[in-house]
Amino acid sequence: MSFSSRFERMTKSRVWRAFFRHGWPDNPLDRSLVMTSNIFFHLHPVKVNRKSIKWSYSFGLGIISSILFGVLIFSGVLLMFYYVPSVERAYTTMKDIQISVPLGQFTRNMHRWAAHAMVLAVILHMARVFYTGAYKLPREFNWNVGVILLLFTLGASFTGYLLPWDQLSYWAITVGTNIAGYVPGMGLQIRQMLLGGVEVGQNTLIRFYTLHVAALPVLLGLFISLHVWRVRKDGGLAASDQQEPSETANE
Amino acid sequence: MPDSETPVTDEIYPKDSTKSYALVELMPDDGPMVGKGPDNTVFSFPVVLLWEIILLLLVTLGIFLFSLVKQAPLEEIANPMITTDPAKAPWYFVGLQELLEHMHPVAAGIFIPAVLVAFLFALPYVDYSRADVGVWFASRRGRRITFGTMIYTLIVMPLYIVIDNAFPLRELLRDSVPLWIAQGLLPVAILLALVGLPLLVLWRLKATRRELLLAAFTVMLVSAFVFTMSGFFFRGPGFKLYWPWEMPNGYNPLNEL
Numbered sequence: 001m002s003f004s005s006r007f008e009r010m011t012k013s014r015v016w017r018a019f020f021r022h023g024w025p026d027n028p029l030d031r032s033l034v035m036t037s038n039i040f041f042h043l044h045p046v047k048v049n050r051k052s053i054k055w056s057y058s059f060g061l062g063i064i065s066s067i068l069f070g071v072l073i074f075s076g077v078l079l080m081f082y083y084v085p086s087v088e089r090a091y092t093t094m095k096d097i098q099i100s101v102p103l104g105q106f107t108r109n110m111h112r113w114a115a116h117a118m119v120l121a122v123i124l125h126m127a128r129v130f131y132t133g134a135y136k137l138p139r140e141f142n143w144n145v146g147v148i149l150l151l152f153t154l155g156a157s158f159t160g161y162l163l164p165w166d167q168l169s170y171w172a173i174t175v176g177t178n179i180a181g182y183v184p185g186m187g188l189q190i191r192q193m194l195l196g197g198v199e200v201g202q203n204t205l206i207r208f209y210t211l212h213v214a215a216l217p218v219l220l221g222l223f224i225s226l227h228v229w230r231v232r233k234d235g236g237l238a239a240s241d242q243q244e245p246s247e248t249a250n251e
Numbered sequence: 252m253p254d255s256e257t258p259v260t261d262e263i264y265p266k267d268s269t270k271s272y273a274l275v276e277l278m279p280d281d282g283p284m285v286g287k288g289p290d291n292t293v294f295s296f297p298v299v300l301l302w303e304i305i306l307l308l309l310v311t312l313g314i315f316l317f318s319l320v321k322q323a324p325l326e327e328i329a330n331p332m333i334t335t336d337p338a339k340a341p342w343y344f345v346g347l348q349e350l351l352e353h354m355h356p357v358a359a360g361i362f363i364p365a366v367l368v369a370f371l372f373a374l375p376y377v378d379y380s381r382a383d384v385g386v387w388f389a390s391r392r393g394r395r396i397t398f399g400t401m402i403y404t405l406i407v408m409p410l411y412i413v414i415d416n417a418f419p420l421r422e423l424l425r426d427s428v429p430l431w432i433a434q435g436l437l438p439v440a441i442l443l444a445l446v447g448l449p450l451l452v453l454w455r456l457k458a459t460r461r462e463l464l465l466a467a468f469t470v471m472l473v474s475a476f477v478f479t480m481s482g483f484f485f486r487g488p489g490f491k492l493y494w495p496w497e498m499p500n501g502y503n504p505l506n507e508l
Contacts (some may be wrong), residue, residue, distance in 0.1 A: 178356075
């Protein structure tokens with residue numbers, strides 16, 4: 001039996017067709033179906049405007065931010081296998097990760113540099129969206145989702161900063177949470193809620209850890225999905241709203 | 252079925268009996284996609300997916316290479332008894348810490364960040380016109396406004412930091428006015444004047460809402476950049492101003508990333 005007939009038999013089998021409900025996407029119908037019938041692709045529109053895929057329009061900053069989020073989930077889960085969020089053990093497990101865990105130092109480096117890069121990418125993405133006027137009607141709501149995502153990203157980075165439990169992280173979080181203590185009227189209560197006490201300690205570590213590995217990543221995942229889906233619903237990237245010179249001339 | 256009973260839509264748009272039809276989406280008639288054909292479009296498969304794979308490879312490769320050459324910092328174990336000098340917030344909050352040097356914490360740590368976040372949330376409801384959507388800086392004039400305010404902010408904000416550091420209001424007005432004026436009202440008013448000046452000029456020049464927002468956002472973004480740079484690179488032991496290359500005690504700001 002030749003290769004092509006074997007291949008054809010495979011793609012016509014019950015098992016294959018249970019997995020893929022369309023043929024190889026080399027024609028318009030299958031190219032539409034591949035996007036709409038795949039959970040990972042369906043956040044994309046079936047067709048995109050040529051202008052919106054120009055590199056110099058968006059610099060891919062939104063996609064870069066989500067890729068960095070993926071890198072952080074991956075390296076973060078690896079670190080979670082070894083890290084113990086207790087005041088007695090946090091620092092020693094960090095040392096273990098760096099010295100005795102295979103590729104531990106490398107994984108930690110990836111997590112830290114990707115985290116800084118994500119904060120930077122998200123800020124640049126916001127600037128790009130602003131300067132191209134992509135926050136305007138009908139995309140106002142999605143801009144607000146983006147602002148929430150910026151705050152979540154800062155929160156995820158800030159809570160992760162404490163976890164190594166070294167002098168750098170301890171004093172950075174002390175300085176950072178002291179600011180919250182100045183909220184008029186209820187500053188002390190807010191600071192106490194963040195820290196779980198009057199100073200950075202075991203309660204703070206477990207609160208920041210839980211926010212960092214569970215609450216904030218889940219919220220980020222949900223809001224990123226909403227954000228990307230909404231881009232599609234609002235008509236794709238704003239570049240596609242630009243009118244052709246000929247279109248304007250006809251009006 | 253007699254002709255008279257054929258729905259009018261079927262007369263306008265005769266349906267092919269070999270195909271099935273579905274309503275794709277209901278849209279208000281002012282949406283950007285209304286009346287828009289799929290002109291100048293390409294199928295997302297495979298172009299967009301290839302783009303994403305290329306970016307995925309480049310971004311992870313960049314992180315890989317950087318992680319090979321630069322190690323994440325790990326200092327001594329946390330010790331509540333020994334304060335590090337300087338004690339700095341993470342880099343994205345160090346701009347706020349710089350601001351704290353110039354005014355009361357309620358102004359620098361609560362009031363100004365709250366105003367900035369409120370500005371970000373409200374911005375699309377201030378300027379909602381559909382003009383110039385998807386065009387960088389809106390127009391040639393918008394580009395000039397953006398770069399003009401950028402240069403203005405790059406000059407004015409470092410000057411504010413240096414002058415306020417040399418002649419701190421707190422010390423100058425120690426005995427003459429209450430603290431909330433010297434540390435709250437006055438510095439906020441000074442900053443407000445610095446931010447408001449380019450906006451006032453533009454307003455007199457009859458700038459559009461988009462152009463006013465371009466200026467306001469640029470002042471915010473570039474100020475955040477200036478204050479972050481100052482806090483990160485120019486603040487040494489005691490959180491005092493130094494040149495980055497003249498830091499005492501071998502302190503290197505880059506070790507704090």
